[in-house]
Amino acid sequence: xxxxLIFIAAAIVNNFVLSYFLGICPFVGVSKxxxxxxxxxxxxxxxxxxxxxxxxxIYHQILVPFKIEILEYVSFILVIASLVQLVxxxxxxxxxxxxxxxxxxxxxxxxxCAILGLALFSVLREYDFIESLIFGLGAGAGxxxxxxxxxGIREELELADVPKVFQGAGITMIVAGCLAMAFMGFAGI
Amino acid sequence: xxxxxxxxxxxxxxxxxDENPVTISLLGLCPTLAVTNSAMNGxxxxxxxxxxxxxxxxIISLLRKVIPPQVRIAGYIVIIATFVTIADRYLAAFFPDIxxxxxxxxxxxxVNCIILGRQEAFSSKNNPGRAVLDSLGMMIGFLFVxxxxxxxxEILGSGTFFGFxxxxxxxxxxxxxxxxxxxxxxxxxxxxxxxxxNEKRAKG
Numbered sequence: 001x002x003x004x005l006i007f008i009a010a011a012i013v014n015n016f017v018l019s020y021f022l023g024i025c026p027f028v029g030v031s032k033x034x035x036x037x038x039x040x041x042x043x044x045x046x047x048x049x050x051x052x053x054x055x056x057x058i059y060h061q062i063l064v065p066f067k068i069e070i071l072e073y074v075s076f077i078l079v080i081a082s083l084v085q086l087v088x089x090x091x092x093x094x095x096x097x098x099x100x101x102x103x104x105x106x107x108x109x110x111x112x113c114a115i116l117g118l119a120l121f122s123v124l125r126e127y128d129f130i131e132s133l134i135f136g137l138g139a140g141a142g143x144x145x146x147x148x149x150x151x152g153i154r155e156e157l158e159l160a161d162v163p164k165v166f167q168g169a170g171i172t173m174i175v176a177g178c179l180a181m182a183f184m185g186f187a188g189i
Numbered sequence: 190x191x192x193x194x195x196x197x198x199x200x201x202x203x204x205x206x207d208e209n210p211v212t213i214s215l216l217g218l219c220p221t222l223a224v225t226n227s228a229m230n231g232x233x234x235x236x237x238x239x240x241x242x243x244x245x246x247x248i249i250s251l252l253r254k255v256i257p258p259q260v261r262i263a264g265y266i267v268i269i270a271t272f273v274t275i276a277d278r279y280l281a282a283f284f285p286d287i288x289x290x291x292x293x294x295x296x297x298x299x300v301n302c303i304i305l306g307r308q309e310a311f312s313s314k315n316n317p318g319r320a321v322l323d324s325l326g327m328m329i330g331f332l333f334v335x336x337x338x339x340x341x342x343e344i345l346g347s348g349t350f351f352g353f354x355x356x357x358x359x360x361x362x363x364x365x366x367x368x369x370x371x372x373x374x375x376x377x378x379x380x381x382x383x384x385x386x387n388e389k390r391a392k393g
Binding site: 020028073077078081110111112120124166170171173174177180184 | 215218219220222223262263266267270271274277278292296301365369370371372373382384388
């Protein structure tokens, strides 16, 4: 039950993009087409889940026993950067079509603050191993959801007559605000 | 205002308007949106980010001939993360309230694209003096946006400015402004305003 709650909280109630503002850069940059939004979302979910596992192990098996929690940020970001590199190489070997579908989005994930945010939040909330894993999956699902909804709206916006000064980033922010308001409605659950 | 490119003064000035990291380059949006529910948080965040930006620019600019290009990004990130740890520990020790209010957004300075972007685009190609001026300008530009955003949201959302009551008792706070949607709306309108001003100026 607790695990289901963590998943739903991470995916919907406290959506990473719309209520923690994590991963806004790809949210604005890669949300022009639904198909690329889906690929980006899947890539992020994949890396997030692995990151949740690996950073949990590093924090609780290496940093805490040796009392070097001060190295938390340095080690997490290095782990994430090398993890993204590894995942990229792994996917290229295993599945060529998947690699081509993810394309440029894979390396971009390193600088996605949602990934580091996830690692930091799960330390802060003292999740155990399974909870961290579920938290990673939920956050990834929430990120994908927000990205795909946004891409769908932006595809429609192409046809709308947006005032010139609002075109691009301006209107994206306003739409994101409306989405965030809609997601606030879940807060009671 | 005369704008001569490549002068030392221009390195600072460009960050404030012409190449403002938030309104023009759309970098560092996560902290911009997340911590601007009050002007004070915006100020603290931009000072912390500025500290990390300036220190890491100096180091990276000094090491620009030493770091091999293949591993430069990893190298930059380690240097940045070191300074973020310093800033985070400092805030936690001397300003515990602010450190608590900013929460995980202090460590998240590591992945702030403004910092990595400036290292890649500027510090790795210029001498430390210019790198400091460039970072200083970027920091002022960032500070400018964060305080305006934080100020607007705080005044409309809680009727205060830097914690002082300014709207009087008749004012009913717009709760939505200090919640996430308010951040998106305010930034959207701010970006549109900057576009409008730039367009007017281009027409001249």
